[in-house]
Amino acid sequence: MSKPFSRLRRITLAAATLALSFASFSASAAPQVIRIGVATAGGGEPVTWGGSPGGVVRVNQWLEKEFKASGVQVEWLFFKGAGPAVNEALSNKQIDFAYQGDLPQVIGRANGLKTKLLLVSGARNNLYVATPPQSEIRGIKDLKDKTVSIFRGTNGHLVAINVLAANGLAERDLKTVNLDAGSAQAALVSNGVDAVFGGFELFKVRDQGLAKVVYSTQGQDPAFTRQAALLVREDFEKENKAEVQRVVDVFVRAADWSSDEKNRAELFRLWALSGTPLASWEAEFDKQELAQRNSPIPDDFIVARYKAVVDDAVKLKLIRRAVPVDGWFDTSYLKASLKKFGLEQRWAEYDARGRAKAGGASVASR
Structure with a gap:
């Protein structure tokens, strides 16, 4: 092998090695x-x-x-x-x-x-129904034909539908409006809607005397949680x-x-x-x-x-x-x-129906 060719080969190999090193560094570098x-x-x-x-x-x-x-x-x-x-x-x-x-x-x-x-x-986040303080609505069944806010596409949406179904109603039995949490509260306190499905944020307006909570999933079937x-x-x-x-x-x-x-x-x-x-x-x-x-x-x-x-x-x-x-x-x-952190047994696990299982956290692969 001639010296010029041998020298060229060494330079080429060195360049390739350097390129691989840069590529490896780029792949493992932390995001900015x-x-x-x-x-x-x-x-x-x-x-x-x-x-x-x-x-x-x-x-x-x-x-x-x-x-x-x-x-x-x-x-x-x-x-x-x-x-x-x-x-x-x-x-x-x-x-x-x-x-x-x-x-x-x-x-x-x-x-x-x-x-x-x-x-x-x-x-297991709870879901609630709130109405204006003077409303005659006392529970889910009273929502029929009422204007009710449900934030569609959120994790409360399906729970609301299942709660309605458990009380013999469907979403089509209500005059539903799609409002985010803030807009729903504003509509509630201004009597723009008859009722609102929502979360813990409804307690704030309740405690201000601007609404009353007429339904809660708390303490009920855990399937009615988010x-x-x-x-x-x-x-x-x-x-x-x-x-x-x-x-x-x-x-x-x-x-x-x-x-x-x-x-x-x-x-x-x-x-x-x-x-x-x-x-x-x-x-x-x-x-x-x-x-x-x-x-x-x-x-x-x-x-x-x-x-x-x-x-x-x-x-x-x-x-x-x-x-x-x-x-x-x-x-x-x-x-x-x-x-x-030594937390393998820190939390209890629950079966499909929400009942506590014996033992700690197994975290089976899923």
């Missing part, structure tokens, strides 16, 4: 920013939300502190349009993680969004596994703290920074264990609820075809976090 979409307008300064361990993460800036040394910025985006607006942001790759309810997550999946559900972050979870875009997860694990670690820490009864008063205080009064959180969580509501575990009950949401969404033609739930929950990151 992590964007988290939250399916609520939120409130406070900075904007936050309550009812989920995620709100604890936000208020305490645990993610910002986690990634500070890595030079990774954390951005929180809040959506007044709730779940449907979050799905649009996911579709346009404007966010990497999303906190939203079960129905919009199912609709997004049915419409082709490639996501993975990482952990539960706010289970679930919320943290998900991630599949392509972001594939490229940033280490960062996804760190995000899950932080949410699990928050779930552990938020499940401790000795932190109840402080938890509600933090959530109240969102603008929802302390009394509203006390009413929403009345006679309910924090660990049951704040567990991150996608147990049989959670999976069964997601499957039921799929079935109901198909029946109501909210989605055109059933989409699989099995395999959607990626519990690998959650398992790693539970093991890391």
Whole structure:
């Protein structure tokens, strides 16, 4: 081999090696920013939300502190349009993680969004019906032919329909209007509607004497509750596994703290920074264990609820075809976090009907 050719070959190999090194570095480099979409307008300064361990993460800036040394910025985006607006942001790759309810997550999946559900972050959320104080409406059956606000496409939508069905009514028996939470409250206090289906936000107007709550799912069949979870875009997860694990670690820490009864008063205080009064959180969580509501575990009950949401969404033609739930929950990151923090037995698991099972958290692969 001639010396010029040998020298050229060495230069070529060195260049190729250098190129591979740069490619490897690029593939493993952390993202410059992590964007988290939250399916609520939120409130406070900075904007936050309550009812989920995620709100604890936000208020305490645990993610910002986690990634500070890595030079990774954390951005929180809040959506007044709730779940449907979050799905649009996911579709346009404007966010990497999303906190939203079960129905919009199912609709997004049915419409082709490639996501993975990482952990539960706010289970068994209650649903209420509120009316103006002077209303003669006393319960669900009295809603027939009345003008009623239901925020369509959110995780309260299907629960409202199921509650109606349990009382012999269908959505078509009502004069429904589609209003977001803020607009629904405004319509309620101005007598623009006869009733509103909503969540804990209705306690604020009740306690101000501007409305009365005539129905609650609290203490009833757990099938009449709403679930919320943290998900991630599949392509972001594939490229940033280490960062996804760190995000899950932080949410699990928050779930552990938020499940401790000795932190109840402080938890509600933090959530109240969102603008929802302390009394509203006390009413929403009345006679309910924090660990049951704040567990991150996608147990049989959670999976069964997601499957039921799929079935109901198909029946109501909210989605055109059933989409699989099995395999959607990626519990690998959650398992790693539970093991890391010694929390494998921290939370009880529940069967498909919502009854406690023997033993702790097994977090079976799904």
